[in-house]
Amino acid sequence: MSRPYEDPTRTDPSDLPATGPQPTVPPADSTGGGSDRTKEKVPSQIKVLIAAAFVIAIGYGIVAPVLPQFASSFGVGVAAASAVVSAFALCRLLFAPASGAVVNKLGERPTYLIGLLVVAVSSAATAFAETYWQLLLFRGLGGIGSTMFTVSAMGLIVRLAPPRMRGRISGYYATAFLLGGILGPVVGGLLAGFGMQAPFIVYAVALLIASAVVYFRLKDETLAARKAKNPQPPMKFREAFEVGAYRSALVSSFATGWTAYGVRVALIPLLAVQLVGEGPQVAGLALAVFAAGNALALTFTGRLTDKLGRKPLILTGLVVCALATIGVGLVSSVPLFVILSLISGMGSGTLNPGQQAAVADVIGPECAGGKVLSRYQMSADAGQILGPILAGALADAAGFGWAFGVSGGLMLLAALAWLPAKETLPPEENPENKNPGSQDQRA
Secondary structure (H helix, E strand, O other): OOOOOOOOOOOOHHHOOOOOOOOOOOOOOOOOOOOOHHHOOOOHHHHHHHHHHHHHHHHHHHHOOOHHHHHHOOOOOHHHHHHHHHHHHHHHHHHHHHHHHHHHHHOHHHHHHHHHHHHHHHHHHHHOOOOHHHHHHHHHHHHHHHHHHHHHHHHHHHHHOOHHHHHHHHHHHHHHHHHHHHHHHHHHHHHHHHOOOHHHHHHHHHHHHHHHHHHHHOHHHOOHHHHOOOOOOEOOHHHHHOOHHHHHHHHHHHHHHHHHHHHHHHHHHHHHHHOOOOOHHHHHHHHHHHHHHHHHHHHHHHHHHHHHOHHHHHHHHHHHHHHHHHHHOOOOOHHHHHHHHHHHHHHHHHHHHHHHHHHHHHHOOOOEOHHHHHHHHHHHHHHHHHHHHHHHHHHHHHOHHHHHHHHHHHHHHHHHHHOOOOOOOOOOOEOOEOOHHHOOOOO
């Protein structure tokens, strides 16, 4: 089983071209100019996935502002209305192991399409739910489809992305989701004027459009690995766990889910009111500038990840996000509150491309990584579910300073977990080093 290449003596990775065997993607530069990575272009198949991610994120953002209100319209309390939101994430977490097995069995593209269709049907059914329990059931089923297309999309990127472009492509993919997530709530708020059901119907249509784009534009990818003479062997979780970078990625993924995706969304609005002394407008501004900082960082950190290595960007992002998160819980000034939210977003945008690229390096294009990717996704989902609950309880018991301090401390612990991990950025494949990934670097 191949291992990611890890070479601590590498001094100038920027001189190394991006090559390497890709089963379904031609070399990025077939004219002999491969030594200049600036000439490389993102494979067309990856562009299709990025476009689909944008459409999916817009659709998800469309229903986000309406869902709690829709749940409340059935006459339930705040806790029950919030449970509808949690049901989606909980089903993602519970079904993640099975989704990895499905990816390994059917292949990435069929699983991706099935997942999109499941969420589309779930969204349409949600629009016509007649009771609260129907709403809870239909929304939860959407979480099953969501984890299917999330894990399979990551698998496709692992298989199709040239190794030395993985950081850049991870950045593009994250940016597509981010921009869609920013635009979606705006569109959703406008659609709410047409009735509570309208956003869910539009979301279902958006998913059908994304499914059609992937079906027709990635048609040549249909079960390519299974039709090959030598199908991709599935990488076992144990094999990936032997690699230090993957173990570290599980820790940092959990910490990121807890802090950047869970605590930020759940506690920032409450903090704005109770600690900073301002209303929802400041909370919305803080969330918006976090997204802006994330987008700003993603414009360059993906390329830096492919040039400098995965580990330096991950460590930098974790430390920056940790310190800014700790600071957010201590300030009482609106300008500082907003500035620290911006810095926290930049930290998150700095670490994510490298983290995802490192996981892709561990799996490599020769293996089916469904189970490995599903466990990685589960770590983020678990953090996103536990973070708001435990940090919220800590805020009630000891104050917001402790809640955000512990959350930031968790990010610092994740940085410590990355210190012993070795770099996974692959070098140039050349005649003297035909299979650098075969070196066993499990530390």
